[in-house]
Amino acid sequence: MIILAIILVAFAPAVFWLWLILRGDRYAPEPKRLIIRTFFLGLAIAIPVALIETALYPGSIQNISSLNSALYLAFVVAGTTEEIGKFLVVRLSIYNNPRCFEEPSDGLVYSAAAALGLASLENVVYVLAFGFEVILIRGLFSNLSHVLFSAFWGYPLALYKIGKVKSIPLVISGLITAIIAHGVFDLLLFTGSIYTWLVIPFFLLMVAIFILLFRHANRISPYRGGNIKPSC
Numbered sequence: 001m002i003i004l005a006i007i008l009v010a011f012a013p014a015v016f017w018l019w020l021i022l023r024g025d026r027y028a029p030e031p032k033r034l035i036i037r038t039f040f041l042g043l044a045i046a047i048p049v050a051l052i053e054t055a056l057y058p059g060s061i062q063n064i065s066s067l068n069s070a071l072y073l074a075f076v077v078a079g080t081t082e083e084i085g086k087f088l089v090v091r092l093s094i095y096n097n098p099r100c101f102e103e104p105s106d107g108l109v110y111s112a113a114a115a116l117g118l119a120s121l122e123n124v125v126y127v128l129a130f131g132f133e134v135i136l137i138r139g140l141f142s143n144l145s146h147v148l149f150s151a152f153w154g155y156p157l158a159l160y161k162i163g164k165v166k167s168i169p170l171v172i173s174g175l176i177t178a179i180i181a182h183g184v185f186d187l188l189l190f191t192g193s194i195y196t197w198l199v200i201p202f203f204l205l206m207v208a209i210f211i212l213l214f215r216h217a218n219r220i221s222p223y224r225g226g227n228i229k230p231s232c
Contacts, residue, residue, distance in 0.1 A: 009132055010123035013139030014039075014116035017147060021112045024214050025105050027223035034094055035113050041089045042117025049085040049118065050125075053077050070190040075183030082118065083178045086150050087157075089114040095161060104217035107158025108210075111150035119143040141203060145185055148206040152178040155213050164220070181206065 018039065022029065057077045064070050090110050095101055101110065119142065126134045153174040159165045188199040218224065 005132075006124060006127050009135050010127050011120050013123070013135065013143045014120040016139075017144055018113060018116050021109065021147065024218070025109050026218050027105075027221045028103055030100060030106060030109055034097070034100060035109065038089065038094055038110050038113040039117040039120075041093055042086060042114035043121050044117075045085045045089050045114070046118040046121035049081050050121075052081050056081070064190055070187055071183075074186035074190055075179065078186050079179040079183035082146075083149060083153070083175060083182055086111065086114045086118055086146075087153055087175055087178075089117075090154065090157065095157065101158065101161055103162065103221045103223060104155065104158050104164065105214060105221065107154040107156070107161075108151055108214055108217060111154025111157075112147040115146035115150040116143060119146045141199075145182075145203060145206070148203075148210050149178045149182045149185070151210050151213055152181060155217065158217075162222075 018035070022035070057073055064073060090107075094110050100106065119138075123135060123138055123143070126138055153171065156165065156171045156174040160168065160171050185199060185202060188196055188202065
């Protein structure tokens with residue numbers, strides 16, 4: 001019974017955010033089965049990601065001894081490992097589907113599904129370690145922040161797939177931007193000082209960027225107007 005409660009509490013925020021994001025996919029909503037599959041692939045990738053992170057930083061995040069350690073943990077251990085893991089889930093699975101991933105918003109939807117899958121398993125770990133109350137903070141900030149980071153590579157990846165842009169470096173730049181944003185967010189949390197409060201305006205800025213990206217995606221969707229029917 002306790003295990004079921006932990007799973008429900010850990011997954012609830014991710015399910016809510018994913019439901020909210022899917023409401024913004026207006027013109028050619030993606031099949032629910034593919035979104036669910038991407039979510040669980042994101043959950044699965046969290047295991048090797050955690051193993052790599054442990055190998056890179058075997059210590060505890062509660063005992064960060066210096067600024068250099070905080071930078072390394074934020075940008076390399078967490079930022080790089082987790083963003084590449086989420087990116088690979090989307091790039092190696094749904095991206096190759098010839099009938100789907102065919103409008104700009106799909107990059108935001110599938111990157112969000114992978115991100116929330118990974119975040120859900122993180123939630124389980126944190127609830128086991130710190131209790132149910134930790135989900136109040138993680139559900140609002142940490143879970144959604146994973147979505148916001150991933151949007152930086154998810155959107156250009158979709159634009160490249162559908163031919164809106166021809167530049168692979170743009171996709172790579174998006175992945176690097178996601179790693180940097182992830183690192184900055186974590187670093188602000190790791191400082192445990194007055195600077196930690198800067199995470200709030202930084203978070204709100206990323207929310208605004210995500211909303212603008214989604215609006216732009218819907219505005220340039222080939223299915224806007226209903227003249228073209230989606231194939232997936």
